[in-house]
Amino acid sequence: MTVLGYVANGLVFSSIIVLGSIGLSLVYSIADFANFAHGDTMTVGAYAALVTFGAVGGLGGAVLGLPYGFFLALLVGIAAGAVVAVATERLIYEPLTTDSIGLLITSIGVAFVYRAVIQIGFGADFTRFEIGALRPIEWLIPYGIRVTRHDVAIVASAVVLVSGLHVLLQYTDLGRKMRAMADNPTLARVSGIRTRRIRYWTWVIGAGLAAAGGVFLGLFNQLSPRMGFNLLLVIFAAVILGGIGSVYGAMLGGFLIGMINQLTPLLSRLGEVLPLVPDGFGIPIGIEYANAIAFVIMVAVLLARPTGIAGEEAV
Amino acid sequence: MSRDTTSATDRRTYLRVAGATGLAAFAGCVSTTDDEEDAGGADDGGEESDAGGESGDEGDAASDDADESASAGPYQIGMVDSLTGSLSAFGERNQRGVELALGRVNEQGIDGRDLELIVEDSESENQGGIAAAQKLVNQDEVPFLIGAVGSGVSLAIYESVIQGTDVVQLSQNSTGLNLTDFPGLLRMSPSGRTQSLALANLIAEDGYDEVAITYVNNDYGQSLTDAFVDAWDGDVVYNTPHDQEQQSYSGIVSEMNDSGADAWLFIAYQAEFTTMVNEVYSSGYEAQFYGADSVSGDSVLANTPEGSMDGMKIVVPSAPVEEENYQTFAADFESEYGQEPTSWAAYAYDCVVNAALAIQAADEFTGAALTDTVRRVSAPEGETVTSFEAASDILAEGGGPDDVDYQGVSGPIDFDEAGDPVGFLQILEVQDHEYAGTGFIEG
Numbered sequence: 001m002t003v004l005g006y007v008a009n010g011l012v013f014s015s016i017i018v019l020g021s022i023g024l025s026l027v028y029s030i031a032d033f034a035n036f037a038h039g040d041t042m043t044v045g046a047y048a049a050l051v052t053f054g055a056v057g058g059l060g061g062a063v064l065g066l067p068y069g070f071f072l073a074l075l076v077g078i079a080a081g082a083v084v085a086v087a088t089e090r091l092i093y094e095p096l097t098t099d100s101i102g103l104l105i106t107s108i109g110v111a112f113v114y115r116a117v118i119q120i121g122f123g124a125d126f127t128r129f130e131i132g133a134l135r136p137i138e139w140l141i142p143y144g145i146r147v148t149r150h151d152v153a154i155v156a157s158a159v160v161l162v163s164g165l166h167v168l169l170q171y172t173d174l175g176r177k178m179r180a181m182a183d184n185p186t187l188a189r190v191s192g193i194r195t196r197r198i199r200y201w202t203w204v205i206g207a208g209l210a211a212a213g214g215v216f217l218g219l220f221n222q223l224s225p226r227m228g229f230n231l232l233l234v235i236f237a238a239v240i241l242g243g244i245g246s247v248y249g250a251m252l253g254g255f256l257i258g259m260i261n262q263l264t265p266l267l268s269r270l271g272e273v274l275p276l277v278p279d280g281f282g283i284p285i286g287i288e289y290a291n292a293i294a295f296v297i298m299v300a301v302l303l304a305r306p307t308g309i310a311g312e313e314a315v
Numbered sequence: 316m317s318r319d320t321t322s323a324t325d326r327r328t329y330l331r332v333a334g335a336t337g338l339a340a341f342a343g344c345v346s347t348t349d350d351e352e353d354a355g356g357a358d359d360g361g362e363e364s365d366a367g368g369e370s371g372d373e374g375d376a377a378s379d380d381a382d383e384s385a386s387a388g389p390y391q392i393g394m395v396d397s398l399t400g401s402l403s404a405f406g407e408r409n410q411r412g413v414e415l416a417l418g419r420v421n422e423q424g425i426d427g428r429d430l431e432l433i434v435e436d437s438e439s440e441n442q443g444g445i446a447a448a449q450k451l452v453n454q455d456e457v458p459f460l461i462g463a464v465g466s467g468v469s470l471a472i473y474e475s476v477i478q479g480t481d482v483v484q485l486s487q488n489s490t491g492l493n494l495t496d497f498p499g500l501l502r503m504s505p506s507g508r509t510q511s512l513a514l515a516n517l518i519a520e521d522g523y524d525e526v527a528i529t530y531v532n533n534d535y536g537q538s539l540t541d542a543f544v545d546a547w548d549g550d551v552v553y554n555t556p557h558d559q560e561q562q563s564y565s566g567i568v569s570e571m572n573d574s575g576a577d578a579w580l581f582i583a584y585q586a587e588f589t590t591m592v593n594e595v596y597s598s599g600y601e602a603q604f605y606g607a608d609s610v611s612g613d614s615v616l617a618n619t620p621e622g623s624m625d626g627m628k629i630v631v632p633s634a635p636v637e638e639e640n641y642q643t644f645a646a647d648f649e650s651e652y653g654q655e656p657t658s659w660a661a662y663a664y665d666c667v668v669n670a671a672l673a674i675q676a677a678d679e680f681t682g683a684a685l686t687d688t689v690r691r692v693s694a695p696e697g698e699t700v701t702s703f704e705a706a707s708d709i710l711a712e713g714g715g716p717d718d719v720d721y722q723g724v725s726g727p728i729d730f731d732e733a734g735d736p737v738g739f740l741q742i743l744e745v746q747d748h749e750y751a752g753t754g755f756i757e758g
Binding site: 001005006009013016119123124125126127128132133134135136141146147148150151217220221222224225226227230231234261262264265286287288290291 | 398399400403404407532555556557558560561562563565566567569570572573585586589590593596597598599614617618619620623
C-alpha cells in the first residue's frame with residue numbers, strides 16, 4: 001500500500017477518535033472531572049442507532065452507500081447518548097458532593113453500569129449494522145488508496161459535526177457562555193450565566209459527539225459492549241496530547257493519535273518513503289506496537305510541553 | 316495569577332490520578348502483584364483445601380449414613396467459563412453442553428446425591444480467570460475445577476491457583492500446545508499441534524509454497540503458529556501477531572497483501588477475524604484463506620459480507636459425528652436448543668460427565684481421590700460404555716474406576732500422560748457463505 005493509502009486510512013480512524021476526544025475534553029473543562037464513562041457513552045449511542053436502524057430500515061434512498069434510515073439512526077443515537085449523559089448528571093454526578101477525584105471514580109462505576117446494561121440487553125457477542133459492506137472506490141485504487149464510500153461518509157460527517165461545534169463555540173451565545181464558564185466558573189456565575197444549564201448543554205454536546213463517534217465506530221468496525229471502553233485509552237491519550245480541557249487541542253490530538261496508529265506500517269520501510277534516506281532503511285517495529293508508539297510520542301510531547309500541544313501555560 | 320496556579324495544580328492532580336488509574340486498570344500492575352501473592356500462597360491454599368478435604372471426608376461419611384434418608388447436599392464442583400469477552404461464543408456453547416450433561420447426571424444422581432456446578436466468568440482474560448478460580452477454590456472449596464476456554468487463561472489458572480494443591484483442573488476447550496507441558500492440567504479438547512500439522516499439509520497439498528500468517532498475540536496463537544512454522548516446508552513471507560479488541564486491523568491486512576503470498580493463514584479469534592475479513596473485503600484484496608478452529612462461528616458468517624470468505628478452509632477439532640452416542644447427544648441437543656451442537660458443547664458435556672463419574676468412583680470427595688479416578692474412569696481399561704447411566708450403574712454395583720471406560724460424545728477421551736485426549740479433526744470449507752465439512756483427519 002502507498003503512503004497515500006495509509007494516510008487515507010489514518011484520516012478515517014482519526015475522525016472517530018476526534019469525535020470521542022472532543023466530548024471528553026469539553027466535559028473536563030466545564031464539569032471539571034475526567035469522565036471514564038465517556039467510552040461507554042459511545043457504546044450507548046452505537047447500540048441506540050443499531051436498534052433504530054433495525055426498526056426503521058433503509059427508508060428508500062441512500063447517500064454514499066448509506067441508506068437514509070442510517071442517518072436517522074445516527075440522530076437517534078446522538079440523542080440517546082445525550083439523554084443518558086444528562087440523566088446520569090442529574091441523578092448521580094450532581095447530587096454527589098465530592099471533588100473531581102471522587103467524580104472520576106464514580107464515573108468508572110457508571111461506565112460499568114452502562115456496559116452491563118448493554119450486555120444484558122444485547123449479549124456479549126459482537127454484531128454489525130445491517131448494511132452491506134462495500135468494495136473500495138475504483139478510481140482511487142491506482143493511487144493506492146483503498147477506502148469505501150462508507151469511509152468517506154465517516155470523514156465527511158465528522159467534519160460537519162466538528163465544524164458545527166466550532167461555529168457554536170465561537171459565534172453563538174451558548175458558546176460564549178461555555179467558554180466563559182470553562183475559564184472561570186465563579187466569575188461566570190456572578191455575571192449572570194446560569195451555570196447549571198450550561199453544564200447540561202455541555203453534557204448534551206459532549207455525549208452527543210461521543211455517541212456519533214460510537215455509531216461510526218460500529219460502521220467502521222463492529223458493535224460490541226466493550227467497543228467504547230476499548231477505545232477509551234486511546235482517546236485519553238489524544239486528549240492529554242492535545243492539552244486537556246482544550247477543545248481544539250482534543251481535535252488535534254485525536255487527529256495525530258489516529259494518524260500515528262495507522263501510519264505505523266511505514267516505520268519499517270522509511271527508506272522507500274522518505275527522500276534522502278537510503279532504500280532498505282527502516283525502523284524494525286511491528287505494527288502490533290502501533291498503540292505503544294502513539295503513547296511514546298505522547299510522552300515525548302508532554303516532556304517538551306507539559307500542558308499538551310494546545311494546553312494553557314501555567315503561570 | 317492565583318487562579319492560574321490553582322488550575323495548574325488541579326490539572327497535575329488529575330494527570331497523576333488518571334495516569335495511576337489507567338496504569339492500574341490497563342497494565343494490570345495490581346493484578347500481577349496478586350498473582351505473585353497467590354503463587355506464594357498456593358501452598359497454604361493446598362493445606363487449607365486438605366483441611367477442607369478432611370472435613371469433606373467426615374461429610375462423606377455422614378452422607379453415607381444419611382444416604383438412607385437421601386437428604387445429603389449436592390456435590391459441588393466449579394467451572395470457569397468465558398461468559399463474556401472475546402471468547403463468549405465458546406462460553407455460550409459450553410453452557411448448553413453443561414446444562415444437558417447436568418440434566419443427565421442429576422436424573423440418575425451420584426450415590427443419591429446431586430451434582431452442582433458453580434459457574435464463574437473469566438471475561439476471557441487471564442486476570443478474570445484467576446479471580447474466578449480463586450473464588451471457586453478458596454471460597455467454595457471445590458476439589459474439581461472445569462476451566463477454562465482460552466489456553467492462556469487455563470494455564471494462568473493452573474499456575475497461580477491449582478499448581479501445588481490437589482485440586483483437579485480439566486480444561487473444556489483449550490487447544491494451546493504448551494498445556495501439554497503440564498501433566499497436571501487435563502483437557503477435553505485435543506492439542507493444537509495436530510491442527511498445525513493438518514494445516515501445513517492442507518496448504519501444501521493445495522499447491523502453495525508461500526504463506527502469510529497473522530496470529531492472536533497470546534499463548535494459543537503463538538504456540539499454534541510456532542508448530543505450524545516447524546511443520547511447514549515452504550516459505551513464511553509474513554508472520555505478525557495482532558492484539559485482541561483493537562478497533563482496526565487494516566495495517567495487518569495491507570501488509571499481508573504487500574507480502575505477495577497467495578495463501579493467508581489466520582490464527583485469530585472470531586471478533587478480530589470478522590474485522591479483518593471486512594477490511595480485506597472493503598480494501599478489495601484477494602487471497603485463499605486458511606484458518607485455525609477459533610476463526611469459525613455463526614457470528615463470523617452473520618457479520619461478514621456474502622462471498623467474502625468463499626473457499627476458505629478451516630481445521631476444527633471435531634466430535635466423532637458418525638458414532639451412535641454422538642448422534643443421541645446431537646438429537647437431544649437439537650430438541651432442547653433448536654440447533655446442532657458444536658464440538659465445543661460436546662467437550663463441555665464430557666467434562667461434566669467425566670467429573671461426575673470420577674466423583675462416583677472415588678472413595679471420598681477430595682482433590683487427591685479425584686486426581687486418581689478422573690483419568691481411570693475414561694481410560695481404555697474396563698468395560699466400554701457410552702453414557703453416564705451405563706457407567707454409573709457399573710460403579711453402583713461395586714465396580715472400581717478401572718471397570719469402566721467412558722466413551723465421550725466428543726471422542727474416546729483416554730487422557731495420555733500429558734493430560735491430552737485422543738482427538739479428531741474435521742476440515743471445513745466455506746461454500747456459499749456456509750461451513751461445509753469436506754473430510755476428517757485423525758489426531
